[in-house]
Amino acid sequence: MIYSEKQYTRTQSLLQDLNAARAQIAENNATSDWLKQAELSGLDSQIAKTKKEIEHYEKLKDGRISLSKSYTLQELPTLLVDARIAKNLSQTDLAHLLNLSPQQIQRYEATSYMGASLAKLIEVASVLGVQMSGMINPNTKAENRIFISWKSSNEHDWSKLPSRQMAKRGWIPKGSEEDLIVQARDYVREMLGHNLSRAHHRKKLRADSKLNEYHLMAWQARIIELSLNIIAQREVVSYKFDEHNMKRLKSMTTRRTGPTEAREFLLSKGIVLVTEPHLPKTYLDGMAMLLNNGTPVIGLTLRHKRVENFWFTLFHEIGHVLLHLKKGVVFDFFDQEDAGCNDNLEKQADHFAVEKLIPDSEWRSCLAPFVASEEAVTIDAEKLGVHPAIVAGRIRKEREDFQLLSALVSRDTVDVNLRVERNVKV
Numbered sequence: 001m002i003y004s005e006k007q008y009t010r011t012q013s014l015l016q017d018l019n020a021a022r023a024q025i026a027e028n029n030a031t032s033d034w035l036k037q038a039e040l041s042g043l044d045s046q047i048a049k050t051k052k053e054i055e056h057y058e059k060l061k062d063g064r065i066s067l068s069k070s071y072t073l074q075e076l077p078t079l080l081v082d083a084r085i086a087k088n089l090s091q092t093d094l095a096h097l098l099n100l101s102p103q104q105i106q107r108y109e110a111t112s113y114m115g116a117s118l119a120k121l122i123e124v125a126s127v128l129g130v131q132m133s134g135m136i137n138p139n140t141k142a143e144n145r146i147f148i149s150w151k152s153s154n155e156h157d158w159s160k161l162p163s164r165q166m167a168k169r170g171w172i173p174k175g176s177e178e179d180l181i182v183q184a185r186d187y188v189r190e191m192l193g194h195n196l197s198r199a200h201h202r203k204k205l206r207a208d209s210k211l212n213e214y215h216l217m218a219w220q221a222r223i224i225e226l227s228l229n230i231i232a233q234r235e236v237v238s239y240k241f242d243e244h245n246m247k248r249l250k251s252m253t254t255r256r257t258g259p260t261e262a263r264e265f266l267l268s269k270g271i272v273l274v275t276e277p278h279l280p281k282t283y284l285d286g287m288a289m290l291l292n293n294g295t296p297v298i299g300l301t302l303r304h305k306r307v308e309n310f311w312f313t314l315f316h317e318i319g320h321v322l323l324h325l326k327k328g329v330v331f332d333f334f335d336q337e338d339a340g341c342n343d344n345l346e347k348q349a350d351h352f353a354v355e356k357l358i359p360d361s362e363w364r365s366c367l368a369p370f371v372a373s374e375e376a377v378t379i380d381a382e383k384l385g386v387h388p389a390i391v392a393g394r395i396r397k398e399r400e401d402f403q404l405l406s407a408l409v410s411r412d413t414v415d416v417n418l419r420v421e422r423n424v425k426v
Helices: 005-027 035-064 073-086 091-098 102-110 118-128 163-168 176-194 213-233 241-251 260-269 307-323 345-359 374-384 388-399 406-410
Strands: 146-148 204-206 272-275 286-290 297-300 333-337 411-414 420-423
Touching: 005 035, 035 073, 035 118, 035 333, 073 102, 073 118, 091 118, 091 374, 118 345, 163 176, 176 213, 204 345, 213 272, 213 286, 213 297, 241 307, 241 345, 260 307, 286 307, 297 307, 307 345, 307 388, 307 411, 333 345, 345 388, 374 388, 374 406, 388 406
Parallel strands: 204 333, 272 297
Antiparallel strands: 146 204, 286 297, 286 333, 411 420
């Protein structure tokens, strides 16, 4: 990619040299035909690539390329470079606008903004006039199910917030239609920040269903409110959770008080766990995010109340905290447990959850995966130190038979207060 006029000039000279080299090889009859053809083929490929880079740069400079408003996160670094060139700004010009050194802009662009913070990406986009608009497209590949929220609050249509549902749940006072819209807007602004700093965060969506971004925003605001309430009432320690704590959590799966114990244990390690039923058109099971002060927050909807779903979703979100959020991956993760996904980050969180609940090395020595009877599941669950529903759930998943062991899986459920209840109808 060409980043500057200096590179443009050098690339034009390179193209001339490549064309000259090609002409020389083509006229050389001393070289064997197969070797000449191989050399010409290699040069043709390089010439075509160089021409394409020159043409792209010239079109940007001349205004012959219009930049799309919708794009995937992977395309953002290239888009920022294209936007700078299209505005006829040099790297030095952009550095001046951002109060940075030209060398810093060069490093950013050369590394596809790999070292830039989210705040800096937003600042660069703002200076270049790149609109970060909502983008949720369930028809895209799973690894592209990402959206970047609006650039400013002025771009929101607040009437699209689920204000009636928010009032019904007691998040905002009841009132007229007009009052509800204003109250819903103010609620979201207060929770996300008046400049919607939280909405600037890059969101990673794992969902097969089409999500409503306004409902998602409202639900996230509620999760933040619940988390801040806990922090205000309790002395939440600084984050000190690590993988060694997973064995302690795993042991809680066998107890009816396990979910409430898990909430208290996570809080003692600096992770806030809250529950809030999903809003219509969000289809979520859980999420993981960082508050502005760096505190990890896990939100669960308990959309599926089965105890094995609770534990898998919780361990999956903890995987995001340990593997991603606390290692600098600036996403808010929104997950639908039963959605297919080829995304590497989701695969890592899935593998983390499966391995921490039932390590593959122990799973291979179990009888239940082959017999699939309640008796075998119960025996293996006791040996593994997990709730029987977790063993049954893994068997169902691996066999892709979700009618199998249904009575066992549905026997225990978890409510929004994290109480485990026995389903007497089973």
